[in-house]
Amino acid sequence: MERILISACLVGDNVKYDGGNNKSPLIDKLLEKYELIPFCPEVEGGLSTPRSPSERKDGRVINMDGDDVTAAFERGAELAFNICLFLKIKKVILKERSPSCGKKEIYDGSFSHKAISGMGVTAEYLASKGIEVYSEDEIESLLG
Numbered sequence: 001m002e003r004i005l006i007s008a009c010l011v012g013d014n015v016k017y018d019g020g021n022n023k024s025p026l027i028d029k030l031l032e033k034y035e036l037i038p039f040c041p042e043v044e045g046g047l048s049t050p051r052s053p054s055e056r057k058d059g060r061v062i063n064m065d066g067d068d069v070t071a072a073f074e075r076g077a078e079l080a081f082n083i084c085l086f087l088k089i090k091k092v093i094l095k096e097r098s099p100s101c102g103k104k105e106i107y108d109g110s111f112s113h114k115a116i117s118g119m120g121v122t123a124e125y126l127a128s129k130g131i132e133v134y135s136e137d138e139i140e141s142l143l144g
């Protein structure tokens with residue numbers, strides 16, 4: 001069974017900044033075809049749950065308290081890639097609009113819920129390393 005790394009919040013793990021999750025209704029269908037490896041780059045990068053929400057801005061990642069958390073986000077991205085290498089994972093499914101996991105959109109850095117085109121730190125890093133990045137909105141394409 002092919003392995004896919006997936007944003008941990010999409011399988012129901014309570015790792016979101018507010019302590020909740022984003023469980024996808026398509027997880028059971030995915031599990032019929034794939035072995036899912038849940039991973040949260042923000043938690044694995046060293047941030048706590050719950051935590052202050054963060055957004056990308058001018059090449060950095062800043063949380064709502066004004067702290068620069070770029071190093072934790074980059075650590076999480078590197079760990080995600082290490083797991084892909086170790087487990088021979090070629091595809092990942094990531095949560096849209098997250099500053100770590102967003103594939104097509106992220107928030108604009110103003111904490112006003114304004115989405116712009118862009119990628120999260122982990123999504124961008126994995127794509128740069130040749131990993132196929134799927135957004136949660138593209139799960140159907142993996143189920144055909």
Ligand code: SF4
Binds near residue numbers: 015016098
């Ligand atoms: S960093 Fe990714 S996996 Fe973790 S809570 Fe945010 S969207 Fe989910």
